[in-house]
Amino acid sequence: MPIRGHWPxxxxxxxxxxxxxxxxxxxxLGGFLDRRSASRRFPPVxxxxxxxxxxxxxxxxGVAIEQLDLSVTxxxxxxxxxxxxxxxxxxxxxxxxxQHGRFRRVVPLPQTVxxxxxxxxxxxxxxxxxLPKAPAAGPRTVHVKTQ
Amino acid sequence: xxxxxxxxxxQGRSYVPAVDIYETExxxxxxxxxPGVSKEGLAVQVEPHLLTITGRVSVPEVAGEEHLVEFQxxxxxxxxxxxxxxxxxxxxxxxxxxxxxxxxxxxxxxQGRRIEVKxx
Numbered sequence: 001m002p003i004r005g006h007w008p009x010x011x012x013x014x015x016x017x018x019x020x021x022x023x024x025x026x027x028x029l030g031g032f033l034d035r036r037s038a039s040r041r042f043p044p045v046x047x048x049x050x051x052x053x054x055x056x057x058x059x060x061x062g063v064a065i066e067q068l069d070l071s072v073t074x075x076x077x078x079x080x081x082x083x084x085x086x087x088x089x090x091x092x093x094x095x096x097x098x099q100h101g102r103f104r105r106v107v108p109l110p111q112t113v114x115x116x117x118x119x120x121x122x123x124x125x126x127x128x129x130x131l132p133k134a135p136a137a138g139p140r141t142v143h144v145k146t147q
Numbered sequence: 148x149x150x151x152x153x154x155x156x157x158q159g160r161s162y163v164p165a166v167d168i169y170e171t172e173x174x175x176x177x178x179x180x181x182p183g184v185s186k187e188g189l190a191v192q193v194e195p196h197l198l199t200i201t202g203r204v205s206v207p208e209v210a211g212e213e214h215l216v217e218f219q220x221x222x223x224x225x226x227x228x229x230x231x232x233x234x235x236x237x238x239x240x241x242x243x244x245x246x247x248x249x250x251x252x253x254x255x256x257x258q259g260r261r262i263e264v265k266x267x
Contacts, residue, residue: 044218050211057209059182059218061245087169091176097165098180110214125182125245126206 042099043079043127045107054111054131061125072115072131079127080104161224164202164247174234174252181223182245191240191249198227198238200247 043058056077060068069080085100087093113131120129166179181189181202188203202223229235229251237252 041217045215046209046213046218047215048209048211048213050209054214055209055211057206057218059180059245061180061182063244085167085178087167088171091169091171093167093169094175095166095168098167098178099165107215122244124185124206125180 041105042103043105045105047107049111053133054109054113056107056129056131058127059125060127065122070120070129072113072118074112075109077107077109077129077131078104162221163225164223166225174250177227177249177251179225179247180245181242181247184223184242184245186242189240189242189247193235193238195235196229198229198249200225200249202247
């Protein structure tokens with residue numbers, strides 16, 4: 001016996017479900033699982049302080065390191081360079097998410113560093129810059145002259 | 148192959164790497180940022196219609212006070228769907244300076260074969 005009644009509008013329901021799932025993925029990708037900070041500066045940088053040095057790490061995958069400009073002053077470090085996308089001629093992009101182009105970041109340093117002793121290493125796309133702290137002037141002994 | 152639609156958490160913290168996909172005559176090329184991942188830390192798994200990439204970061208953490216933290220340590224994970232055209236056997240993955248490149252060639256259409264009819 002055929003059942004009469006009000007059937008839900010399945011095609012509409014299915015479309016709404018798809019949109020909901022898509023929105024859910026978009027939100028989760030943009031929210032919890034996205035590792036970039038809100039400002040999305042390139043490159044993302046971490047700055048640590050150990051007992052003897054400041055250590056800066058920057059994510060710079062696929063950057064021509066020889067062309068990277070790294071300069072240090074008393075109170076800041078500047079990273080300047082370019083990340084080019086290598087796309088062969090005639091190819092067309094289907095998706096393009098990676099940040100690219102020229103970049104320049106100035107990172108203020110919380111401690112005075114010895115610019116002469118700065119070391120930088122690049123491995124697997126991560127740049128590590130070690131900046132030894134400038135030696136603090138120790139207490140000086142003052143001799144009192146007596147006549 | 149379409150751009151990554153989903154990302155599930157594996158054990159520990161996982162991040163979604165940024166990806167560029169471009170199309171050439173040979174097929175598609177996927178370029179992804181996997182900073183801190185070397186060849187040893189990379190796992191690429193191919194199944195019909197599914198390409199799974201996992202990258203383990205092998206950079207030791209710095210023991211010190213944090214002044215600025217814009218990226219957290221963690222592994223990378225992303226899944227892609229592959230179309231019927233993808234030649235699964237021909238997929239090649241390489242990683243250099245934290246950039247992963249996966250080439251997915253297009254399957255050549257099977258040529259028609261002429262069948263000779265033998266007359267008994």
